[in-house]
Amino acid sequence: MTAHSATLAIDEAVRARRAAGLATLHLGFGEAGLPVAPGLTEVLAASAGRSGYGPVVGSPEAREAAAGWFGRRGLATEPEQVLFAPGSKPLLFALLAALEGDVVLPRPSWVSYTAQAALLGRRVIEVPIPADAGGIPAPELLELSLRRAEAAGARPGVLVLTVPDNPTGTVADEQRIASVLAVAARRGLTVISDEIYAELGHRGPVPSPATLGWEQTVVTSGLSKSLAVGGWRVGFARLPAGPWGRRLGERLTGIASEIWSSLAAPMQAVAVHALREPPEITAYVTRARQLHARVAEAAHTRLVAAGARCRPPRGGFYLYPDFAPVGRPLRARGVTTSAALATTLLERHGVAALPGSAFGDPASTLTLRIATGLLYGETERDRLAALASPEPEGLPWIDAALRHLGDALAAVTARPGAQPRDAVARAADVVPD
Numbered sequence: 001m002t003a004h005s006a007t008l009a010i011d012e013a014v015r016a017r018r019a020a021g022l023a024t025l026h027l028g029f030g031e032a033g034l035p036v037a038p039g040l041t042e043v044l045a046a047s048a049g050r051s052g053y054g055p056v057v058g059s060p061e062a063r064e065a066a067a068g069w070f071g072r073r074g075l076a077t078e079p080e081q082v083l084f085a086p087g088s089k090p091l092l093f094a095l096l097a098a099l100e101g102d103v104v105l106p107r108p109s110w111v112s113y114t115a116q117a118a119l120l121g122r123r124v125i126e127v128p129i130p131a132d133a134g135g136i137p138a139p140e141l142l143e144l145s146l147r148r149a150e151a152a153g154a155r156p157g158v159l160v161l162t163v164p165d166n167p168t169g170t171v172a173d174e175q176r177i178a179s180v181l182a183v184a185a186r187r188g189l190t191v192i193s194d195e196i197y198a199e200l201g202h203r204g205p206v207p208s209p210a211t212l213g214w215e216q217t218v219v220t221s222g223l224s225k226s227l228a229v230g231g232w233r234v235g236f237a238r239l240p241a242g243p244w245g246r247r248l249g250e251r252l253t254g255i256a257s258e259i260w261s262s263l264a265a266p267m268q269a270v271a272v273h274a275l276r277e278p279p280e281i282t283a284y285v286t287r288a289r290q291l292h293a294r295v296a297e298a299a300h301t302r303l304v305a306a307g308a309r310c311r312p313p314r315g316g317f318y319l320y321p322d323f324a325p326v327g328r329p330l331r332a333r334g335v336t337t338s339a340a341l342a343t344t345l346l347e348r349h350g351v352a353a354l355p356g357s358a359f360g361d362p363a364s365t366l367t368l369r370i371a372t373g374l375l376y377g378e379t380e381r382d383r384l385a386a387l388a389s390p391e392p393e394g395l396p397w398i399d400a401a402l403r404h405l406g407d408a409l410a411a412v413t414a415r416p417g418a419q420p421r422d423a424v425a426r427a428a429d430v431v432p433d
C-alpha cells in the first residue's frame, strides 16, 4: 500500500498543530495561496446548472480553448490532441498506465511520480539532476544510468521532466533539455513533460520540451498553480499529433472513461474562460508570477544567510536548500537526516517543510523542500494586498513569516553554545496564524 502523499500529510499535520493552538509557519504544501482570479467565480456560478457528464476527453469548446492556449505558446495544437481531467495528477497516472516500461525520473523530483509508478508496479530509475537546475536528469548521467538499469533488468520506457521544477523551483535551460531529449529519442523513451508551473517562470516564458523536436513528448498542465485553483481540479494534456499520439489518446480515453468519466462540466466552462485568456486573467497571472518570484527570492536570502546551499528560485514557489555546509552544528544537535531536520524545525521552531527524502534524496542528505505559496496571508484581504503589492516581502505578515523562517534557521544552524536563544523565543510569537 502507498502511504499518504507527503505533501498532503504535512498539510494535515499543520492543520492539527494550528487547531491545538500551536503557531506554525506552513512551508510544506505546494499550493498557490491566492484568491480566485477575477471573473472565474462568476463563470463557475453561471454554469452550475450543467449537470450532465459530457465527453470523456472534454467538451469541444474546452479542447478548442486549450488548443489555442498551446498555440499561443509556440505549440501548434489541434483540439483533438487535448484531453481534460480532474487535475493533472490523475492524467499523469493515466499516462503512466497507458505507456509501457519503467519510469525514469530526475532525482529529486515531485513526490507523486514515484508513488504512481509504484502503484502501477513499475520500477523507477532515478538520475541525479544537474547542479544548476532540477526537473531534468543531468544529461551526462542519463545514458549511463539507463545502461546500468537495463543491466539490472529494468526496461526504461518513460522519462518525466518537470519545467519549471518542483521541488527545486528552478528552470532547466533549453540546451540541457535538448541534450536529454536527444537521449530519449535515441532510446525511444516517451517523454512526459509536466508543465504545471510553466506560466510561473519568474523571468517570463520557459522552454517547453515539446517544442524541442522529440515527437513522443506529451505535455501535462492545468489551472491549479497559475490560477491558484488547485481545489477546482482542472488539468489537461496535449498529445503529439499523428498516429502515435492518436493511439495514445485512445488508450488514455479508455482509462479516463473507467476512472473519472469526464472533468466536471462547470469546470470545463471555467477552463474555456481561463484558457481563452481575457485580459484580467493575463494580468492576474502576471501579478501572481511577480509575487511568487519576490517572496521565493526573499526566502532564498534567508536560507543562504543561514548557511544553506540553494539554487536561486526561477519558477513556481519552491526552494530546495541543502544544509550540508552547516552539517556540523546540525549533527551536534542530533540532526543527521532530512527527516530529522524537518521534524526539528516543525516541533521545536514551528516551521513545516518537507524533507528531501520525500523527493527521492538519500535519507542522510540534509535537503528540504520549502514551499512559499502559503505565506501570502490568512485572509482574502491580505492575499489581495500581497498580489497587488510591488514589494510584497515588506508587507507586515509576509515579513513576519520570513523572520520566523530566518530565526528558526539561525537557531538550528547556530554553533552549539552559540544558540541565539532570543531568536528561538521570538520565533514562537511572530507567526501569522
Ligand code: PLP
Pocket: 030, 086, 087, 088, 089, 090, 110, 162, 165, 166, 194, 196, 221, 222, 223, 224, 230, 233, 234, 235
Ligand atoms: N505536477 C507537479 C510537479 C506538481 O507539483 C503538482 C501539484 O503539486 C501536480 C503535478 C498536480 O497538480 P494538479 O493535479 O493540481 O493539476
